[in-house]
Amino acid sequence: MKAIELENLLKEMSLEEKVMQLVQVPGSVYAKDSATTGILQETVPEKVRRLAGSTLGIMDGGKIRDIQDEYMKHHPHHIPLLFMLDVIHGHKTVFPCPLGQGATFDPDLTEQAAAIQAEEAAADGVHVTFSPMADLVRDARWGRVMESTGEDPLLNGRMAAAMVRGYQGPDLKDGRHVASCVKHFAAYGAAEGGRDYNNTELSEHTLRDSYLPAYQEAIQAGARMVMSSFNSWNGIPVTGSEWLMKKILREEMGFEGVTISDWDAIGQLIPHGYAEDLEDAARKAMRAGVDIDMTTGAYAGYLEKLVREGRLPESELDKAVLRILTLKNDLGLFENPCRGLTEHLPVHTPEEKHALARKAAAESLVLLKNEDGVLPLKAKKLAFIGPYAMSRDLHSTWAINPDRAQGVSVWDAAQEMLPEAGVEVRAAQGCDMVEDGTGLSFFVYHDADQREKNQKWMAEALEAAAWADTAVLCLGEHLLQSGESTSRAKLTLPPCQLELLRRVKEVCGKVIVLLFCGRPLEVAQMADHASALVVCWRPGTEGGHGILDVLTGKVPPSGCLPMSFPHTVGQEPLHYDEYATGRPRPSEGNDMFTSRYLDCANSALFPFGFGLSYGKAEISPVELSGSELREGEHLTARAFLTNHGDEKAAHTVQLYIQDLVGSRVRPVRQLRDFRRVLLEPGETREIAFRIEEPMLRFWRADQTYGSEPGRFRVWISLNSRDGDPVEFRLC
Ligand code: GLC
Numbered sequence: 001m002k003a004i005e006l007e008n009l010l011k012e013m014s015l016e017e018k019v020m021q022l023v024q025v026p027g028s029v030y031a032k033d034s035a036t037t038g039i040l041q042e043t044v045p046e047k048v049r050r051l052a053g054s055t056l057g058i059m060d061g062g063k064i065r066d067i068q069d070e071y072m073k074h075h076p077h078h079i080p081l082l083f084m085l086d087v088i089h090g091h092k093t094v095f096p097c098p099l100g101q102g103a104t105f106d107p108d109l110t111e112q113a114a115a116i117q118a119e120e121a122a123a124d125g126v127h128v129t130f131s132p133m134a135d136l137v138r139d140a141r142w143g144r145v146m147e148s149t150g151e152d153p154l155l156n157g158r159m160a161a162a163m164v165r166g167y168q169g170p171d172l173k174d175g176r177h178v179a180s181c182v183k184h185f186a187a188y189g190a191a192e193g194g195r196d197y198n199n200t201e202l203s204e205h206t207l208r209d210s211y212l213p214a215y216q217e218a219i220q221a222g223a224r225m226v227m228s229s230f231n232s233w234n235g236i237p238v239t240g241s242e243w244l245m246k247k248i249l250r251e252e253m254g255f256e257g258v259t260i261s262d263w264d265a266i267g268q269l270i271p272h273g274y275a276e277d278l279e280d281a282a283r284k285a286m287r288a289g290v291d292i293d294m295t296t297g298a299y300a301g302y303l304e305k306l307v308r309e310g311r312l313p314e315s316e317l318d319k320a321v322l323r324i325l326t327l328k329n330d331l332g333l334f335e336n337p338c339r340g341l342t343e344h345l346p347v348h349t350p351e352e353k354h355a356l357a358r359k360a361a362a363e364s365l366v367l368l369k370n371e372d373g374v375l376p377l378k379a380k381k382l383a384f385i386g387p388y389a390m391s392r393d394l395h396s397t398w399a400i401n402p403d404r405a406q407g408v409s410v411w412d413a414a415q416e417m418l419p420e421a422g423v424e425v426r427a428a429q430g431c432d433m434v435e436d437g438t439g440l441s442f443f444v445y446h447d448a449d450q451r452e453k454n455q456k457w458m459a460e461a462l463e464a465a466a467w468a469d470t471a472v473l474c475l476g477e478h479l480l481q482s483g484e485s486t487s488r489a490k491l492t493l494p495p496c497q498l499e500l501l502r503r504v505k506e507v508c509g510k511v512i513v514l515l516f517c518g519r520p521l522e523v524a525q526m527a528d529h530a531s532a533l534v535v536c537w538r539p540g541t542e543g544g545h546g547i548l549d550v551l552t553g554k555v556p557p558s559g560c561l562p563m564s565f566p567h568t569v570g571q572e573p574l575h576y577d578e579y580a581t582g583r584p585r586p587s588e589g590n591d592m593f594t595s596r597y598l599d600c601a602n603s604a605l606f607p608f609g610f611g612l613s614y615g616k617a618e619i620s621p622v623e624l625s626g627s628e629l630r631e632g633e634h635l636t637a638r639a640f641l642t643n644h645g646d647e648k649a650a651h652t653v654q655l656y657i658q659d660l661v662g663s664r665v666r667p668v669r670q671l672r673d674f675r676r677v678l679l680e681p682g683e684t685r686e687i688a689f690r691i692e693e694p695m696l697r698f699w700r701a702d703q704t705y706g707s708e709p710g711r712f713r714v715w716i717s718l719n720s721r722d723g724d725p726v727e728f729r730l731c
Contacts, residue, residue, distance in 0.1 A: 001329045001334050010318060013077060013321070015314070016047075017051060017076060018317055021321045022293060022317070023053060024293060026295050027056055027058035030055060030067045035057040050071070051075065053324055055067075058085070060124065061123065061124035064126075079328065082127050082333070084130060086129065087121045088130070088147060089399060089538075091121040092401065093403065093540075094394075094541045095116075095361075095540045096540050097146050099146050099148060099149065102148070102149030102156070106363055107158045107161070111165050114166025116356060118169065122176050127333070127339075128178055128180075129178050130181045131183070132159070132160040132182055135188045136148070136214060137189040139194035139574075140491055140520040140563065141569065143482045143483055143519065144482075145189070145563060151577075152562070152577070153209070153210050153213040154673075160215075163218075176347060180224060181226065182223040183226070183227035184227055184230070185215055185228055186207070186248070187207055191231060197231065209698050212253075226259050228262060229262060237265075237269055237274050239261050239268070239285055240285055240288050245259060259289060260292040261294045263295055267298060279301070282299055283302070285298065287312075287316075291324060354542055357546075359555075360540070362549045363559060365559050366534070366535040366560060367534050368533045370612055374470065375614070377423070379470035381425075381467060382424070382426070383426045383464035385428045385429075385430045385471055386429070386475050387430065387432060389411050389430070390410075390411040392404065395538055396518060396538040397479060407541055408545050410547055426464045431497055432496055433478045435495065461500060465504040471511050471512070473511055475526070482517070482518025482519050491522045493521065512530060512531060512533075520565040535561075558676065558678075559611045564607055565605050565606040566604055568600055571597075576607055577670050578667060603721065607720045608720040609654050609671070610719040611652070615648070616644040617643060617679075619639050619640070620640040624691075625637075627727070628729050630693075636689070638687060640684055641679065642683070642684040642685075643680065645681055646682075647681060651677050652718070654673075654715075654718065655671070656716075656723075660713060661710050663701035664698070664700065691728070696712065696730060710729065
């Protein structure tokens with residue numbers, strides 16, 4: 001349809017029809033087995049079922065086709081229903097969780113992965129995905145860090161933009177792409193205490209400098225929707241905040257697409273203490289500029305009344321409706337309400353999809369320790385032990401519709417790849433994934449004879465460990481311990497897993513730990529017992545293959561931490577780009593009366609950007625092409641990276657800059673660019689980065705955005721802690 005035709009359509013619609021375009025009902029209203037809960041079929045009036053503008057959580061293409069066909073028979077103006085779904089790291093083929101994708105520092109790979117996810121989802125009739133989650137995260141106690149790409153604004157921005165490009169592609173009408181809904185605007189990841197849905201307490205300049213940039217990158221990449229978040233900021237729930245949803249999002253960021261609340265977030269304005277009742281909530285959310293009400297019924301129940309009583313301008317309603325009609329039109333739904341379902345245009349073969357998932361899994365792994373060159377594997381007798389050795393549940397709770405039959409466990413891959421290399425392998429469960437007290441008892445059932453089972457598993461594990469010359473301990477969080485509403489006050493593995501590690505170490509000299517997790521954990525004890533420690537995150541469908549590719553040296557490890565790993569949870573929230581304070585703790589000498597803990601270091605156990613590879617990397621001191629930078633010009637910073645090992649090595653070289661004096665205090669370091677580099681044994685490569693004035697801008701004390709003349713430090717390093725800086729002056 002042309003734009004004028006959409007405007008004419010809008011004029012023909014009744015007030016009731018227009019209101020219903022702003023209503024999103026759970027998929028359970030149309031399909032009993034949808035991924036959504038909440039309102040059931042019976043409780044939703046027939047009128048709402050027939051006129052609602054969108055639904056979410058239906059995953060099956062056949063059901064979507066039936067629902068759409070039925071819906072189009074009854075809609076008075078034949079406006080198609082919009083189907084939305086959380087496809088955040090895979091629909092059928094599951095890629096590493098977003099935190100694992102952040103660890104790749106490879107936006108190109110993420111863009112390719114998003115294109116495959118979109119293709120699979122579109123073929124099932126999905127029109128919109130609720131992704132990327134562009135929330136900056138600094139607190140590992142928050143379970144949703146798994147869905148973020150980490151603690152750095154630049155990395156998050158590049159990854160979010162890559163996902164948007166991958167999902168939406170060059171042509172939203174081609175039936176192989178989906179519209180992207182970036183979430184959760186804004187600063188949802190700053191929940192106090194790391195406790196989900198909690199208030200966020202941060203300054204405007206921290207909001208602007210650290211939390212908003214990644215949403216901005218996603219919007220500039222063309223994201224067609226934005227989802228408002230559950231949290232409150234500056235005393236106002238975001239879903240009712242005109243300042244955030246209109247002044248910042250629309251006026252400053254230039255977003256012209258459709259906004260949607262998070263699940264029931266409009267209704268939650270009441271328990272927030274911001275709205276009297278659902279009518280008041282509806283009015284305040286509309287005033288804030290939230291176009292679609294996800295599942296509360298506030299809009300369905302009260303918008304018509306508010307308009308008729310003159311308490312909501314119908315023009316506001318019309319703008320929201322036109323944005324939704326425009327999105328449906330740009331998706332090609334008016335021409336083909338079942339777009340995606342009918343074209344059958346797969347671009348990627350199953351082999352190509354699995355190859356990319358395998359590559360992504362390998363690139364997401366972060367090697368934190370590798371002593372005595374235990375990796376790549378040289379052992380001839382290997383025992384794979386632990387609750388994750390044979391598990392194919394390597395996706396996350398947000399991979400709601402994975403093709404489980406395609407999942408590859410570590411043990412599957414070991415049996416497939418190692419014997420042909422002359423390596424004998426054994427597997428043993430060793431212990432349960434969790435035990436009581438982890439807060440999962442509602443979901444995780446233990447048999448009456450669990451105690452006997454554990455004893456049997458332990459005995460088998462120790463026998464296998466005694467037989468092997470190297471034990472690979474596959475440990476980690478339960479699938480249900482990261483994701484929405486899974487905040488934890490402790491960041492430790494269950495005692496049963498730590499006991500297994502300790503006892504295996506007693507009988508087998510060499511232990512490699514593979515850690516499956518959706519967040520940074522306390523790994524000091526694991527690191528002490530292990531000769532090698534590899535963070536595997538939630539690696540997805542091809543997790544087993546990707547892990548064995550790295551363990552065998554077929555692919556060198558290249559991942560870098562997208563979030564700091566603490567010594568202890570007491571350090572959270574923890575992030576590398578902190579402020580120096582007026583009493584910085586010296587690296588040596590008397591640190592009395594400085595900013596410190598009595599019982600713990602300030603720094604991370606493993607810092608943001610850290611990740612080892614095979615071989616021995618050496619990076620030369622950074623050199624600058626000049627000592628002064630003027631607006632419109634650039635400096636070049638360069639260093640030389642050498643691989644002294646006899647294995648291939650892959651590293652992400654990172655450029656950090658510090659603004660030494662500003663009208664506001666500035667972070668001790670900020671990532672300003674990064675580049676992945678693959679090195680052959682003995683190879684040396686020059687790495688050069690451009691430094692330009694826009695990189696130095698921030699939200700200044702005079703409430704404007706820009707740079708300030710003065711001294712700056714530059715590092716080129718392999719993580720956010722190491723390296724010696726050089727200085728330049730911005731003139
Ligand atoms: C959930 C999540 C959000 C998700 C939405 C729809 O509560 O907060 O990330 O996209 O509901 O499932």
